[in-house]
Amino acid sequence: MLRKTLVGLTLGLLAATQTLATTLVVGDQSYNTRTVMEAAGVLDDLPYQLDWKQFTAGSPVAEALNVGSLDLGLLGDAPPLFLGALGAPIKVVGISRQSLDGVAVLVLGDSSIRSLADLQGKTVAIWKGSWSQQLALSALDRAGVPRDRVSFRYLNALDASHALEGGSVDAIATWEPYVTQAQRHGARVLTTAEDLIPAQSFVVASQRALDDAAKHRAIGDFLQRLQRARTWANADPAHTARYARAWAERTRADAAIAQAWFARARTSIGPVTPAAIAQAQRTVDFFAGEGLVKGYDASRLFYDGFGTSLAPLAQTAQR
Incomplete structure (x- = not known):
C-alpha cells in the first residue's frame, strides 16, 4: 500500500514538474484576450508559462496554428473552418459567443x-x-x-x-x-446577425499541443481561467469599464468606444457542444455554396475533451 502511495506521489510530482516547465504559445488579436485576463486577475499563480503572440486579424492566427507556431489561438469561425476543409492539424476546443x-x-x-x-x-x-x-x-x-x-x-x-x-x-x-x-x-x-448567421468565435488548438500531455493540461486550465475572466468582465459595469480602460491604453483606442463595445458584446466562453457544431456546419455549407470552400463534415474539426472543464454558456450569450 505504501509503495503504491509513493508511486502515485512520484507520478503526481512528475506531472506537476512537467506542467511548470510547459510554455503555452497563445495567438491573441489586438490584446483583447490578454487584457481581459490580466484585468480580471486570473493569470496569477499560473502553473505554466504563457507566450502571447499578437495578431490584427483571424486569418494569420489560423495559419500560425496550421504550421504549428501556436499552441492555441482565438479567432472568428471562418478561418479555421476554411482550414478544416484542407484537413489542417487543428481542433476547436472552446466556443466564444457575443451579442449578435x-x-x-x-x-x-x-x-x-x-x-x-x-x-x-x-x-x-x-x-x-x-x-x-x-x-x-x-x-x-x-x-x-x-x-x-x-x-x-x-x-x-x-x-x-x-x-x-x-x-x-x-x-x-x-x-x-x-x-x-x-x-x-x-x-x-x-x-x-440575429436569426441570420451564427457569428461564432472559436478557441482553436493545434493537434500537436493536444497530443502533448502537459500542454493538454495547460489548455484546459487556460480555458477555465479565460471563462472566469469573461464572467468577471460581464458581472459588473465597473469591471467592464476597467477592462475597457486597460485595453484602450494598451491599443491607443477610444476607451468610450471600447466600453460601449464590451458592454454590448458580453463575450462569454463555453465548451464545444452539438449545437455549436451544427451552427459551424451551417457556415461551412454557406461558404461551400459560394464556392469558397469544399463542403465537409464540420464535426471532424471539433474536440470536446474540455467539456468538464468549462461551464455551459449562459443562455443570454447564445442569442
Missing part, C-alpha cells in the same frame, strides 16, 4: 436607405470569407432581394468603414468595434 447586435449591416444616418429592399441598385462593402459576406448575402436572400441587383465592393472592415463615411459605398456589413464606432457617428442598423 455587434454584427450588422449599416448605412449612414441621413441615408435614404430604410430597409434591405432599398439596397437594390446600391453598393455594399463586404469582405469575402467572413461574417460580413455571410451576413450581407443571408440578409438579402431572406429579404428577397436578388443578389445581382446589388453591387459589392470587397473591402476589409477598416477600409469599409472609411468608404461608408466617405460616401463611396452605400452600406457595409461589419462587426465590432466598427459597428459601435459607426453608430457613435450616427450610422443606422438595417439588420443584425
Whole structure:
C-alpha cells in the first residue's frame, strides 16, 4: 500500500514538474484576450508559462496554428473552418459567443436607405470569407432581394468603414468595434446577425499541443481561467469599464468606444457542444455554396475533451 502511495506521489510530482516547465504559445488579436485576463486577475499563480503572440486579424492566427507556431489561438469561425476543409492539424476546443447586435449591416444616418429592399441598385462593402459576406448575402436572400441587383465592393472592415463615411459605398456589413464606432457617428442598423448567421468565435488548438500531455493540461486550465475572466468582465459595469480602460491604453483606442463595445458584446466562453457544431456546419455549407470552400463534415474539426472543464454558456450569450 505504501509503495503504491509513493508511486502515485512520484507520478503526481512528475506531472506537476512537467506542467511548470510547459510554455503555452497563445495567438491573441489586438490584446483583447490578454487584457481581459490580466484585468480580471486570473493569470496569477499560473502553473505554466504563457507566450502571447499578437495578431490584427483571424486569418494569420489560423495559419500560425496550421504550421504549428501556436499552441492555441482565438479567432472568428471562418478561418479555421476554411482550414478544416484542407484537413489542417487543428481542433476547436472552446466556443466564444457575443451579442449578435455587434454584427450588422449599416448605412449612414441621413441615408435614404430604410430597409434591405432599398439596397437594390446600391453598393455594399463586404469582405469575402467572413461574417460580413455571410451576413450581407443571408440578409438579402431572406429579404428577397436578388443578389445581382446589388453591387459589392470587397473591402476589409477598416477600409469599409472609411468608404461608408466617405460616401463611396452605400452600406457595409461589419462587426465590432466598427459597428459601435459607426453608430457613435450616427450610422443606422438595417439588420443584425440575429436569426441570420451564427457569428461564432472559436478557441482553436493545434493537434500537436493536444497530443502533448502537459500542454493538454495547460489548455484546459487556460480555458477555465479565460471563462472566469469573461464572467468577471460581464458581472459588473465597473469591471467592464476597467477592462475597457486597460485595453484602450494598451491599443491607443477610444476607451468610450471600447466600453460601449464590451458592454454590448458580453463575450462569454463555453465548451464545444452539438449545437455549436451544427451552427459551424451551417457556415461551412454557406461558404461551400459560394464556392469558397469544399463542403465537409464540420464535426471532424471539433474536440470536446474540455467539456468538464468549462461551464455551459449562459443562455443570454447564445442569442
